[in-house]
Amino acid sequence: MTTILLTGSSRGIGAATRELLEARGATVIGHSTRGDGESEVAADFADPGAPAELWEEALELAGGAIDVLINNAGLFAANPLDGSDITWLDNWEDTLRINLTSAAQLSRFAVQHWLERGVEGRIVHIASRAGHRGDSPAHWHYAAAKGGMLAMHKTIARQYAAHGILSFAVTPGFTDTAMAGDYLASRGGPGLLADIPLGRVAEPEEIANIAAWLALEAPPSLTGATLDANGASYVR
Structure with a gap:
């Protein structure tokens, strides 16, 4: 049976x-950030120590072996260019910590775990179309974090494939979630769909x-690949 640690699993x-x-x-x-005490471990990635605590608790729940890590947790909040310097910087650092640094920490723990045990493992990174094509003027930080995630994914794939450690990424465009819904509303709602063929x-x-x-199920030869799912709104 495959044991998977999935971040951001509540919605x-x-x-x-x-x-x-x-x-x-x-x-x-x-x-999830708060957890439910039963099926989800609580960890607030705004806290630099949270990813390590999550990994250790998950490892204990898993009986000492995790086979797959899915980095899905994320923060999508506007950061207007004309905000105060400190507010803009705080929002930048919060988004990068939650969207990128926490994923990097967990990926590091996972790779070390598999190397130490001499076993194969998989990481799936839920990135974003924004990591390729950028985003709105109020979302530089989000695009930068997702671009960083894609660079990290490629590095992991290239460096550890020989050990059977595989890395894959998915780059969705807009998805019908509460997070994307807020953005669609702020950008004109249906009018934005004109950009999606x-x-x-x-x-x-x-x-x-x-x-x-x-x-x-994906074949090992796919390691390093990024799968786009954006309705042809960004075609590479």
């Missing part, structure tokens, strides 16, 4: 991914299907 893409993985027989250790945003279940396949 949206994370909740859909958890449901799908469990339906396929995987054991999922979930995570498919004519609609993705459903969380669509991204979950990709993430679950990467976690459980």
